[in-house]
Amino acid sequence: MTEKSRAKELVGYSFLVVFANDDTIDEKELAMIERLALEDGVVDDKEKEILRRLFDRLDHYTVARKVVEEINSFRKQHDI
Template sequence: MEKHSNAKEIVNYSFLVVFANDDTIDEGELHMLERLALEDGVVDEEEKKALRGIFSRVDRDRLSDSVRTEIDEFCAKYDI
């Protein structure tokens, strides 16, 4: 069975939702990104690259403390 990466879906979601309205990530948007990345239980290299790009574009000072913490924990857990 061939593995399917959701990297394209992650990038598309980020442009259609995350960056379309306010250039930051709220809790609901972060949870959707996490769900897409973990749909098959593994965050593959393409998904990691997509998430790194998204997270690097966000002004961390504009994130809520809880979202900033959750991003840091998610990145640490999945080596992003």
């Protein structure tokens, strides 16, 4: 993990905020996750691994359509 990697923060945020309160993700939570991952301008390999696991864990039937579309776009854009 590089010095600039926000992988630990992504793990902490996803489990403390995303999954602890309702086991799903909303627009604000996704925006924060994207900001953390892109803080240094690059989504590094460790961040990609964490994001992949996070996004794969979501039940897309309980996530708003707009959020699912943004997740899919973010994944494609950053090869996640």
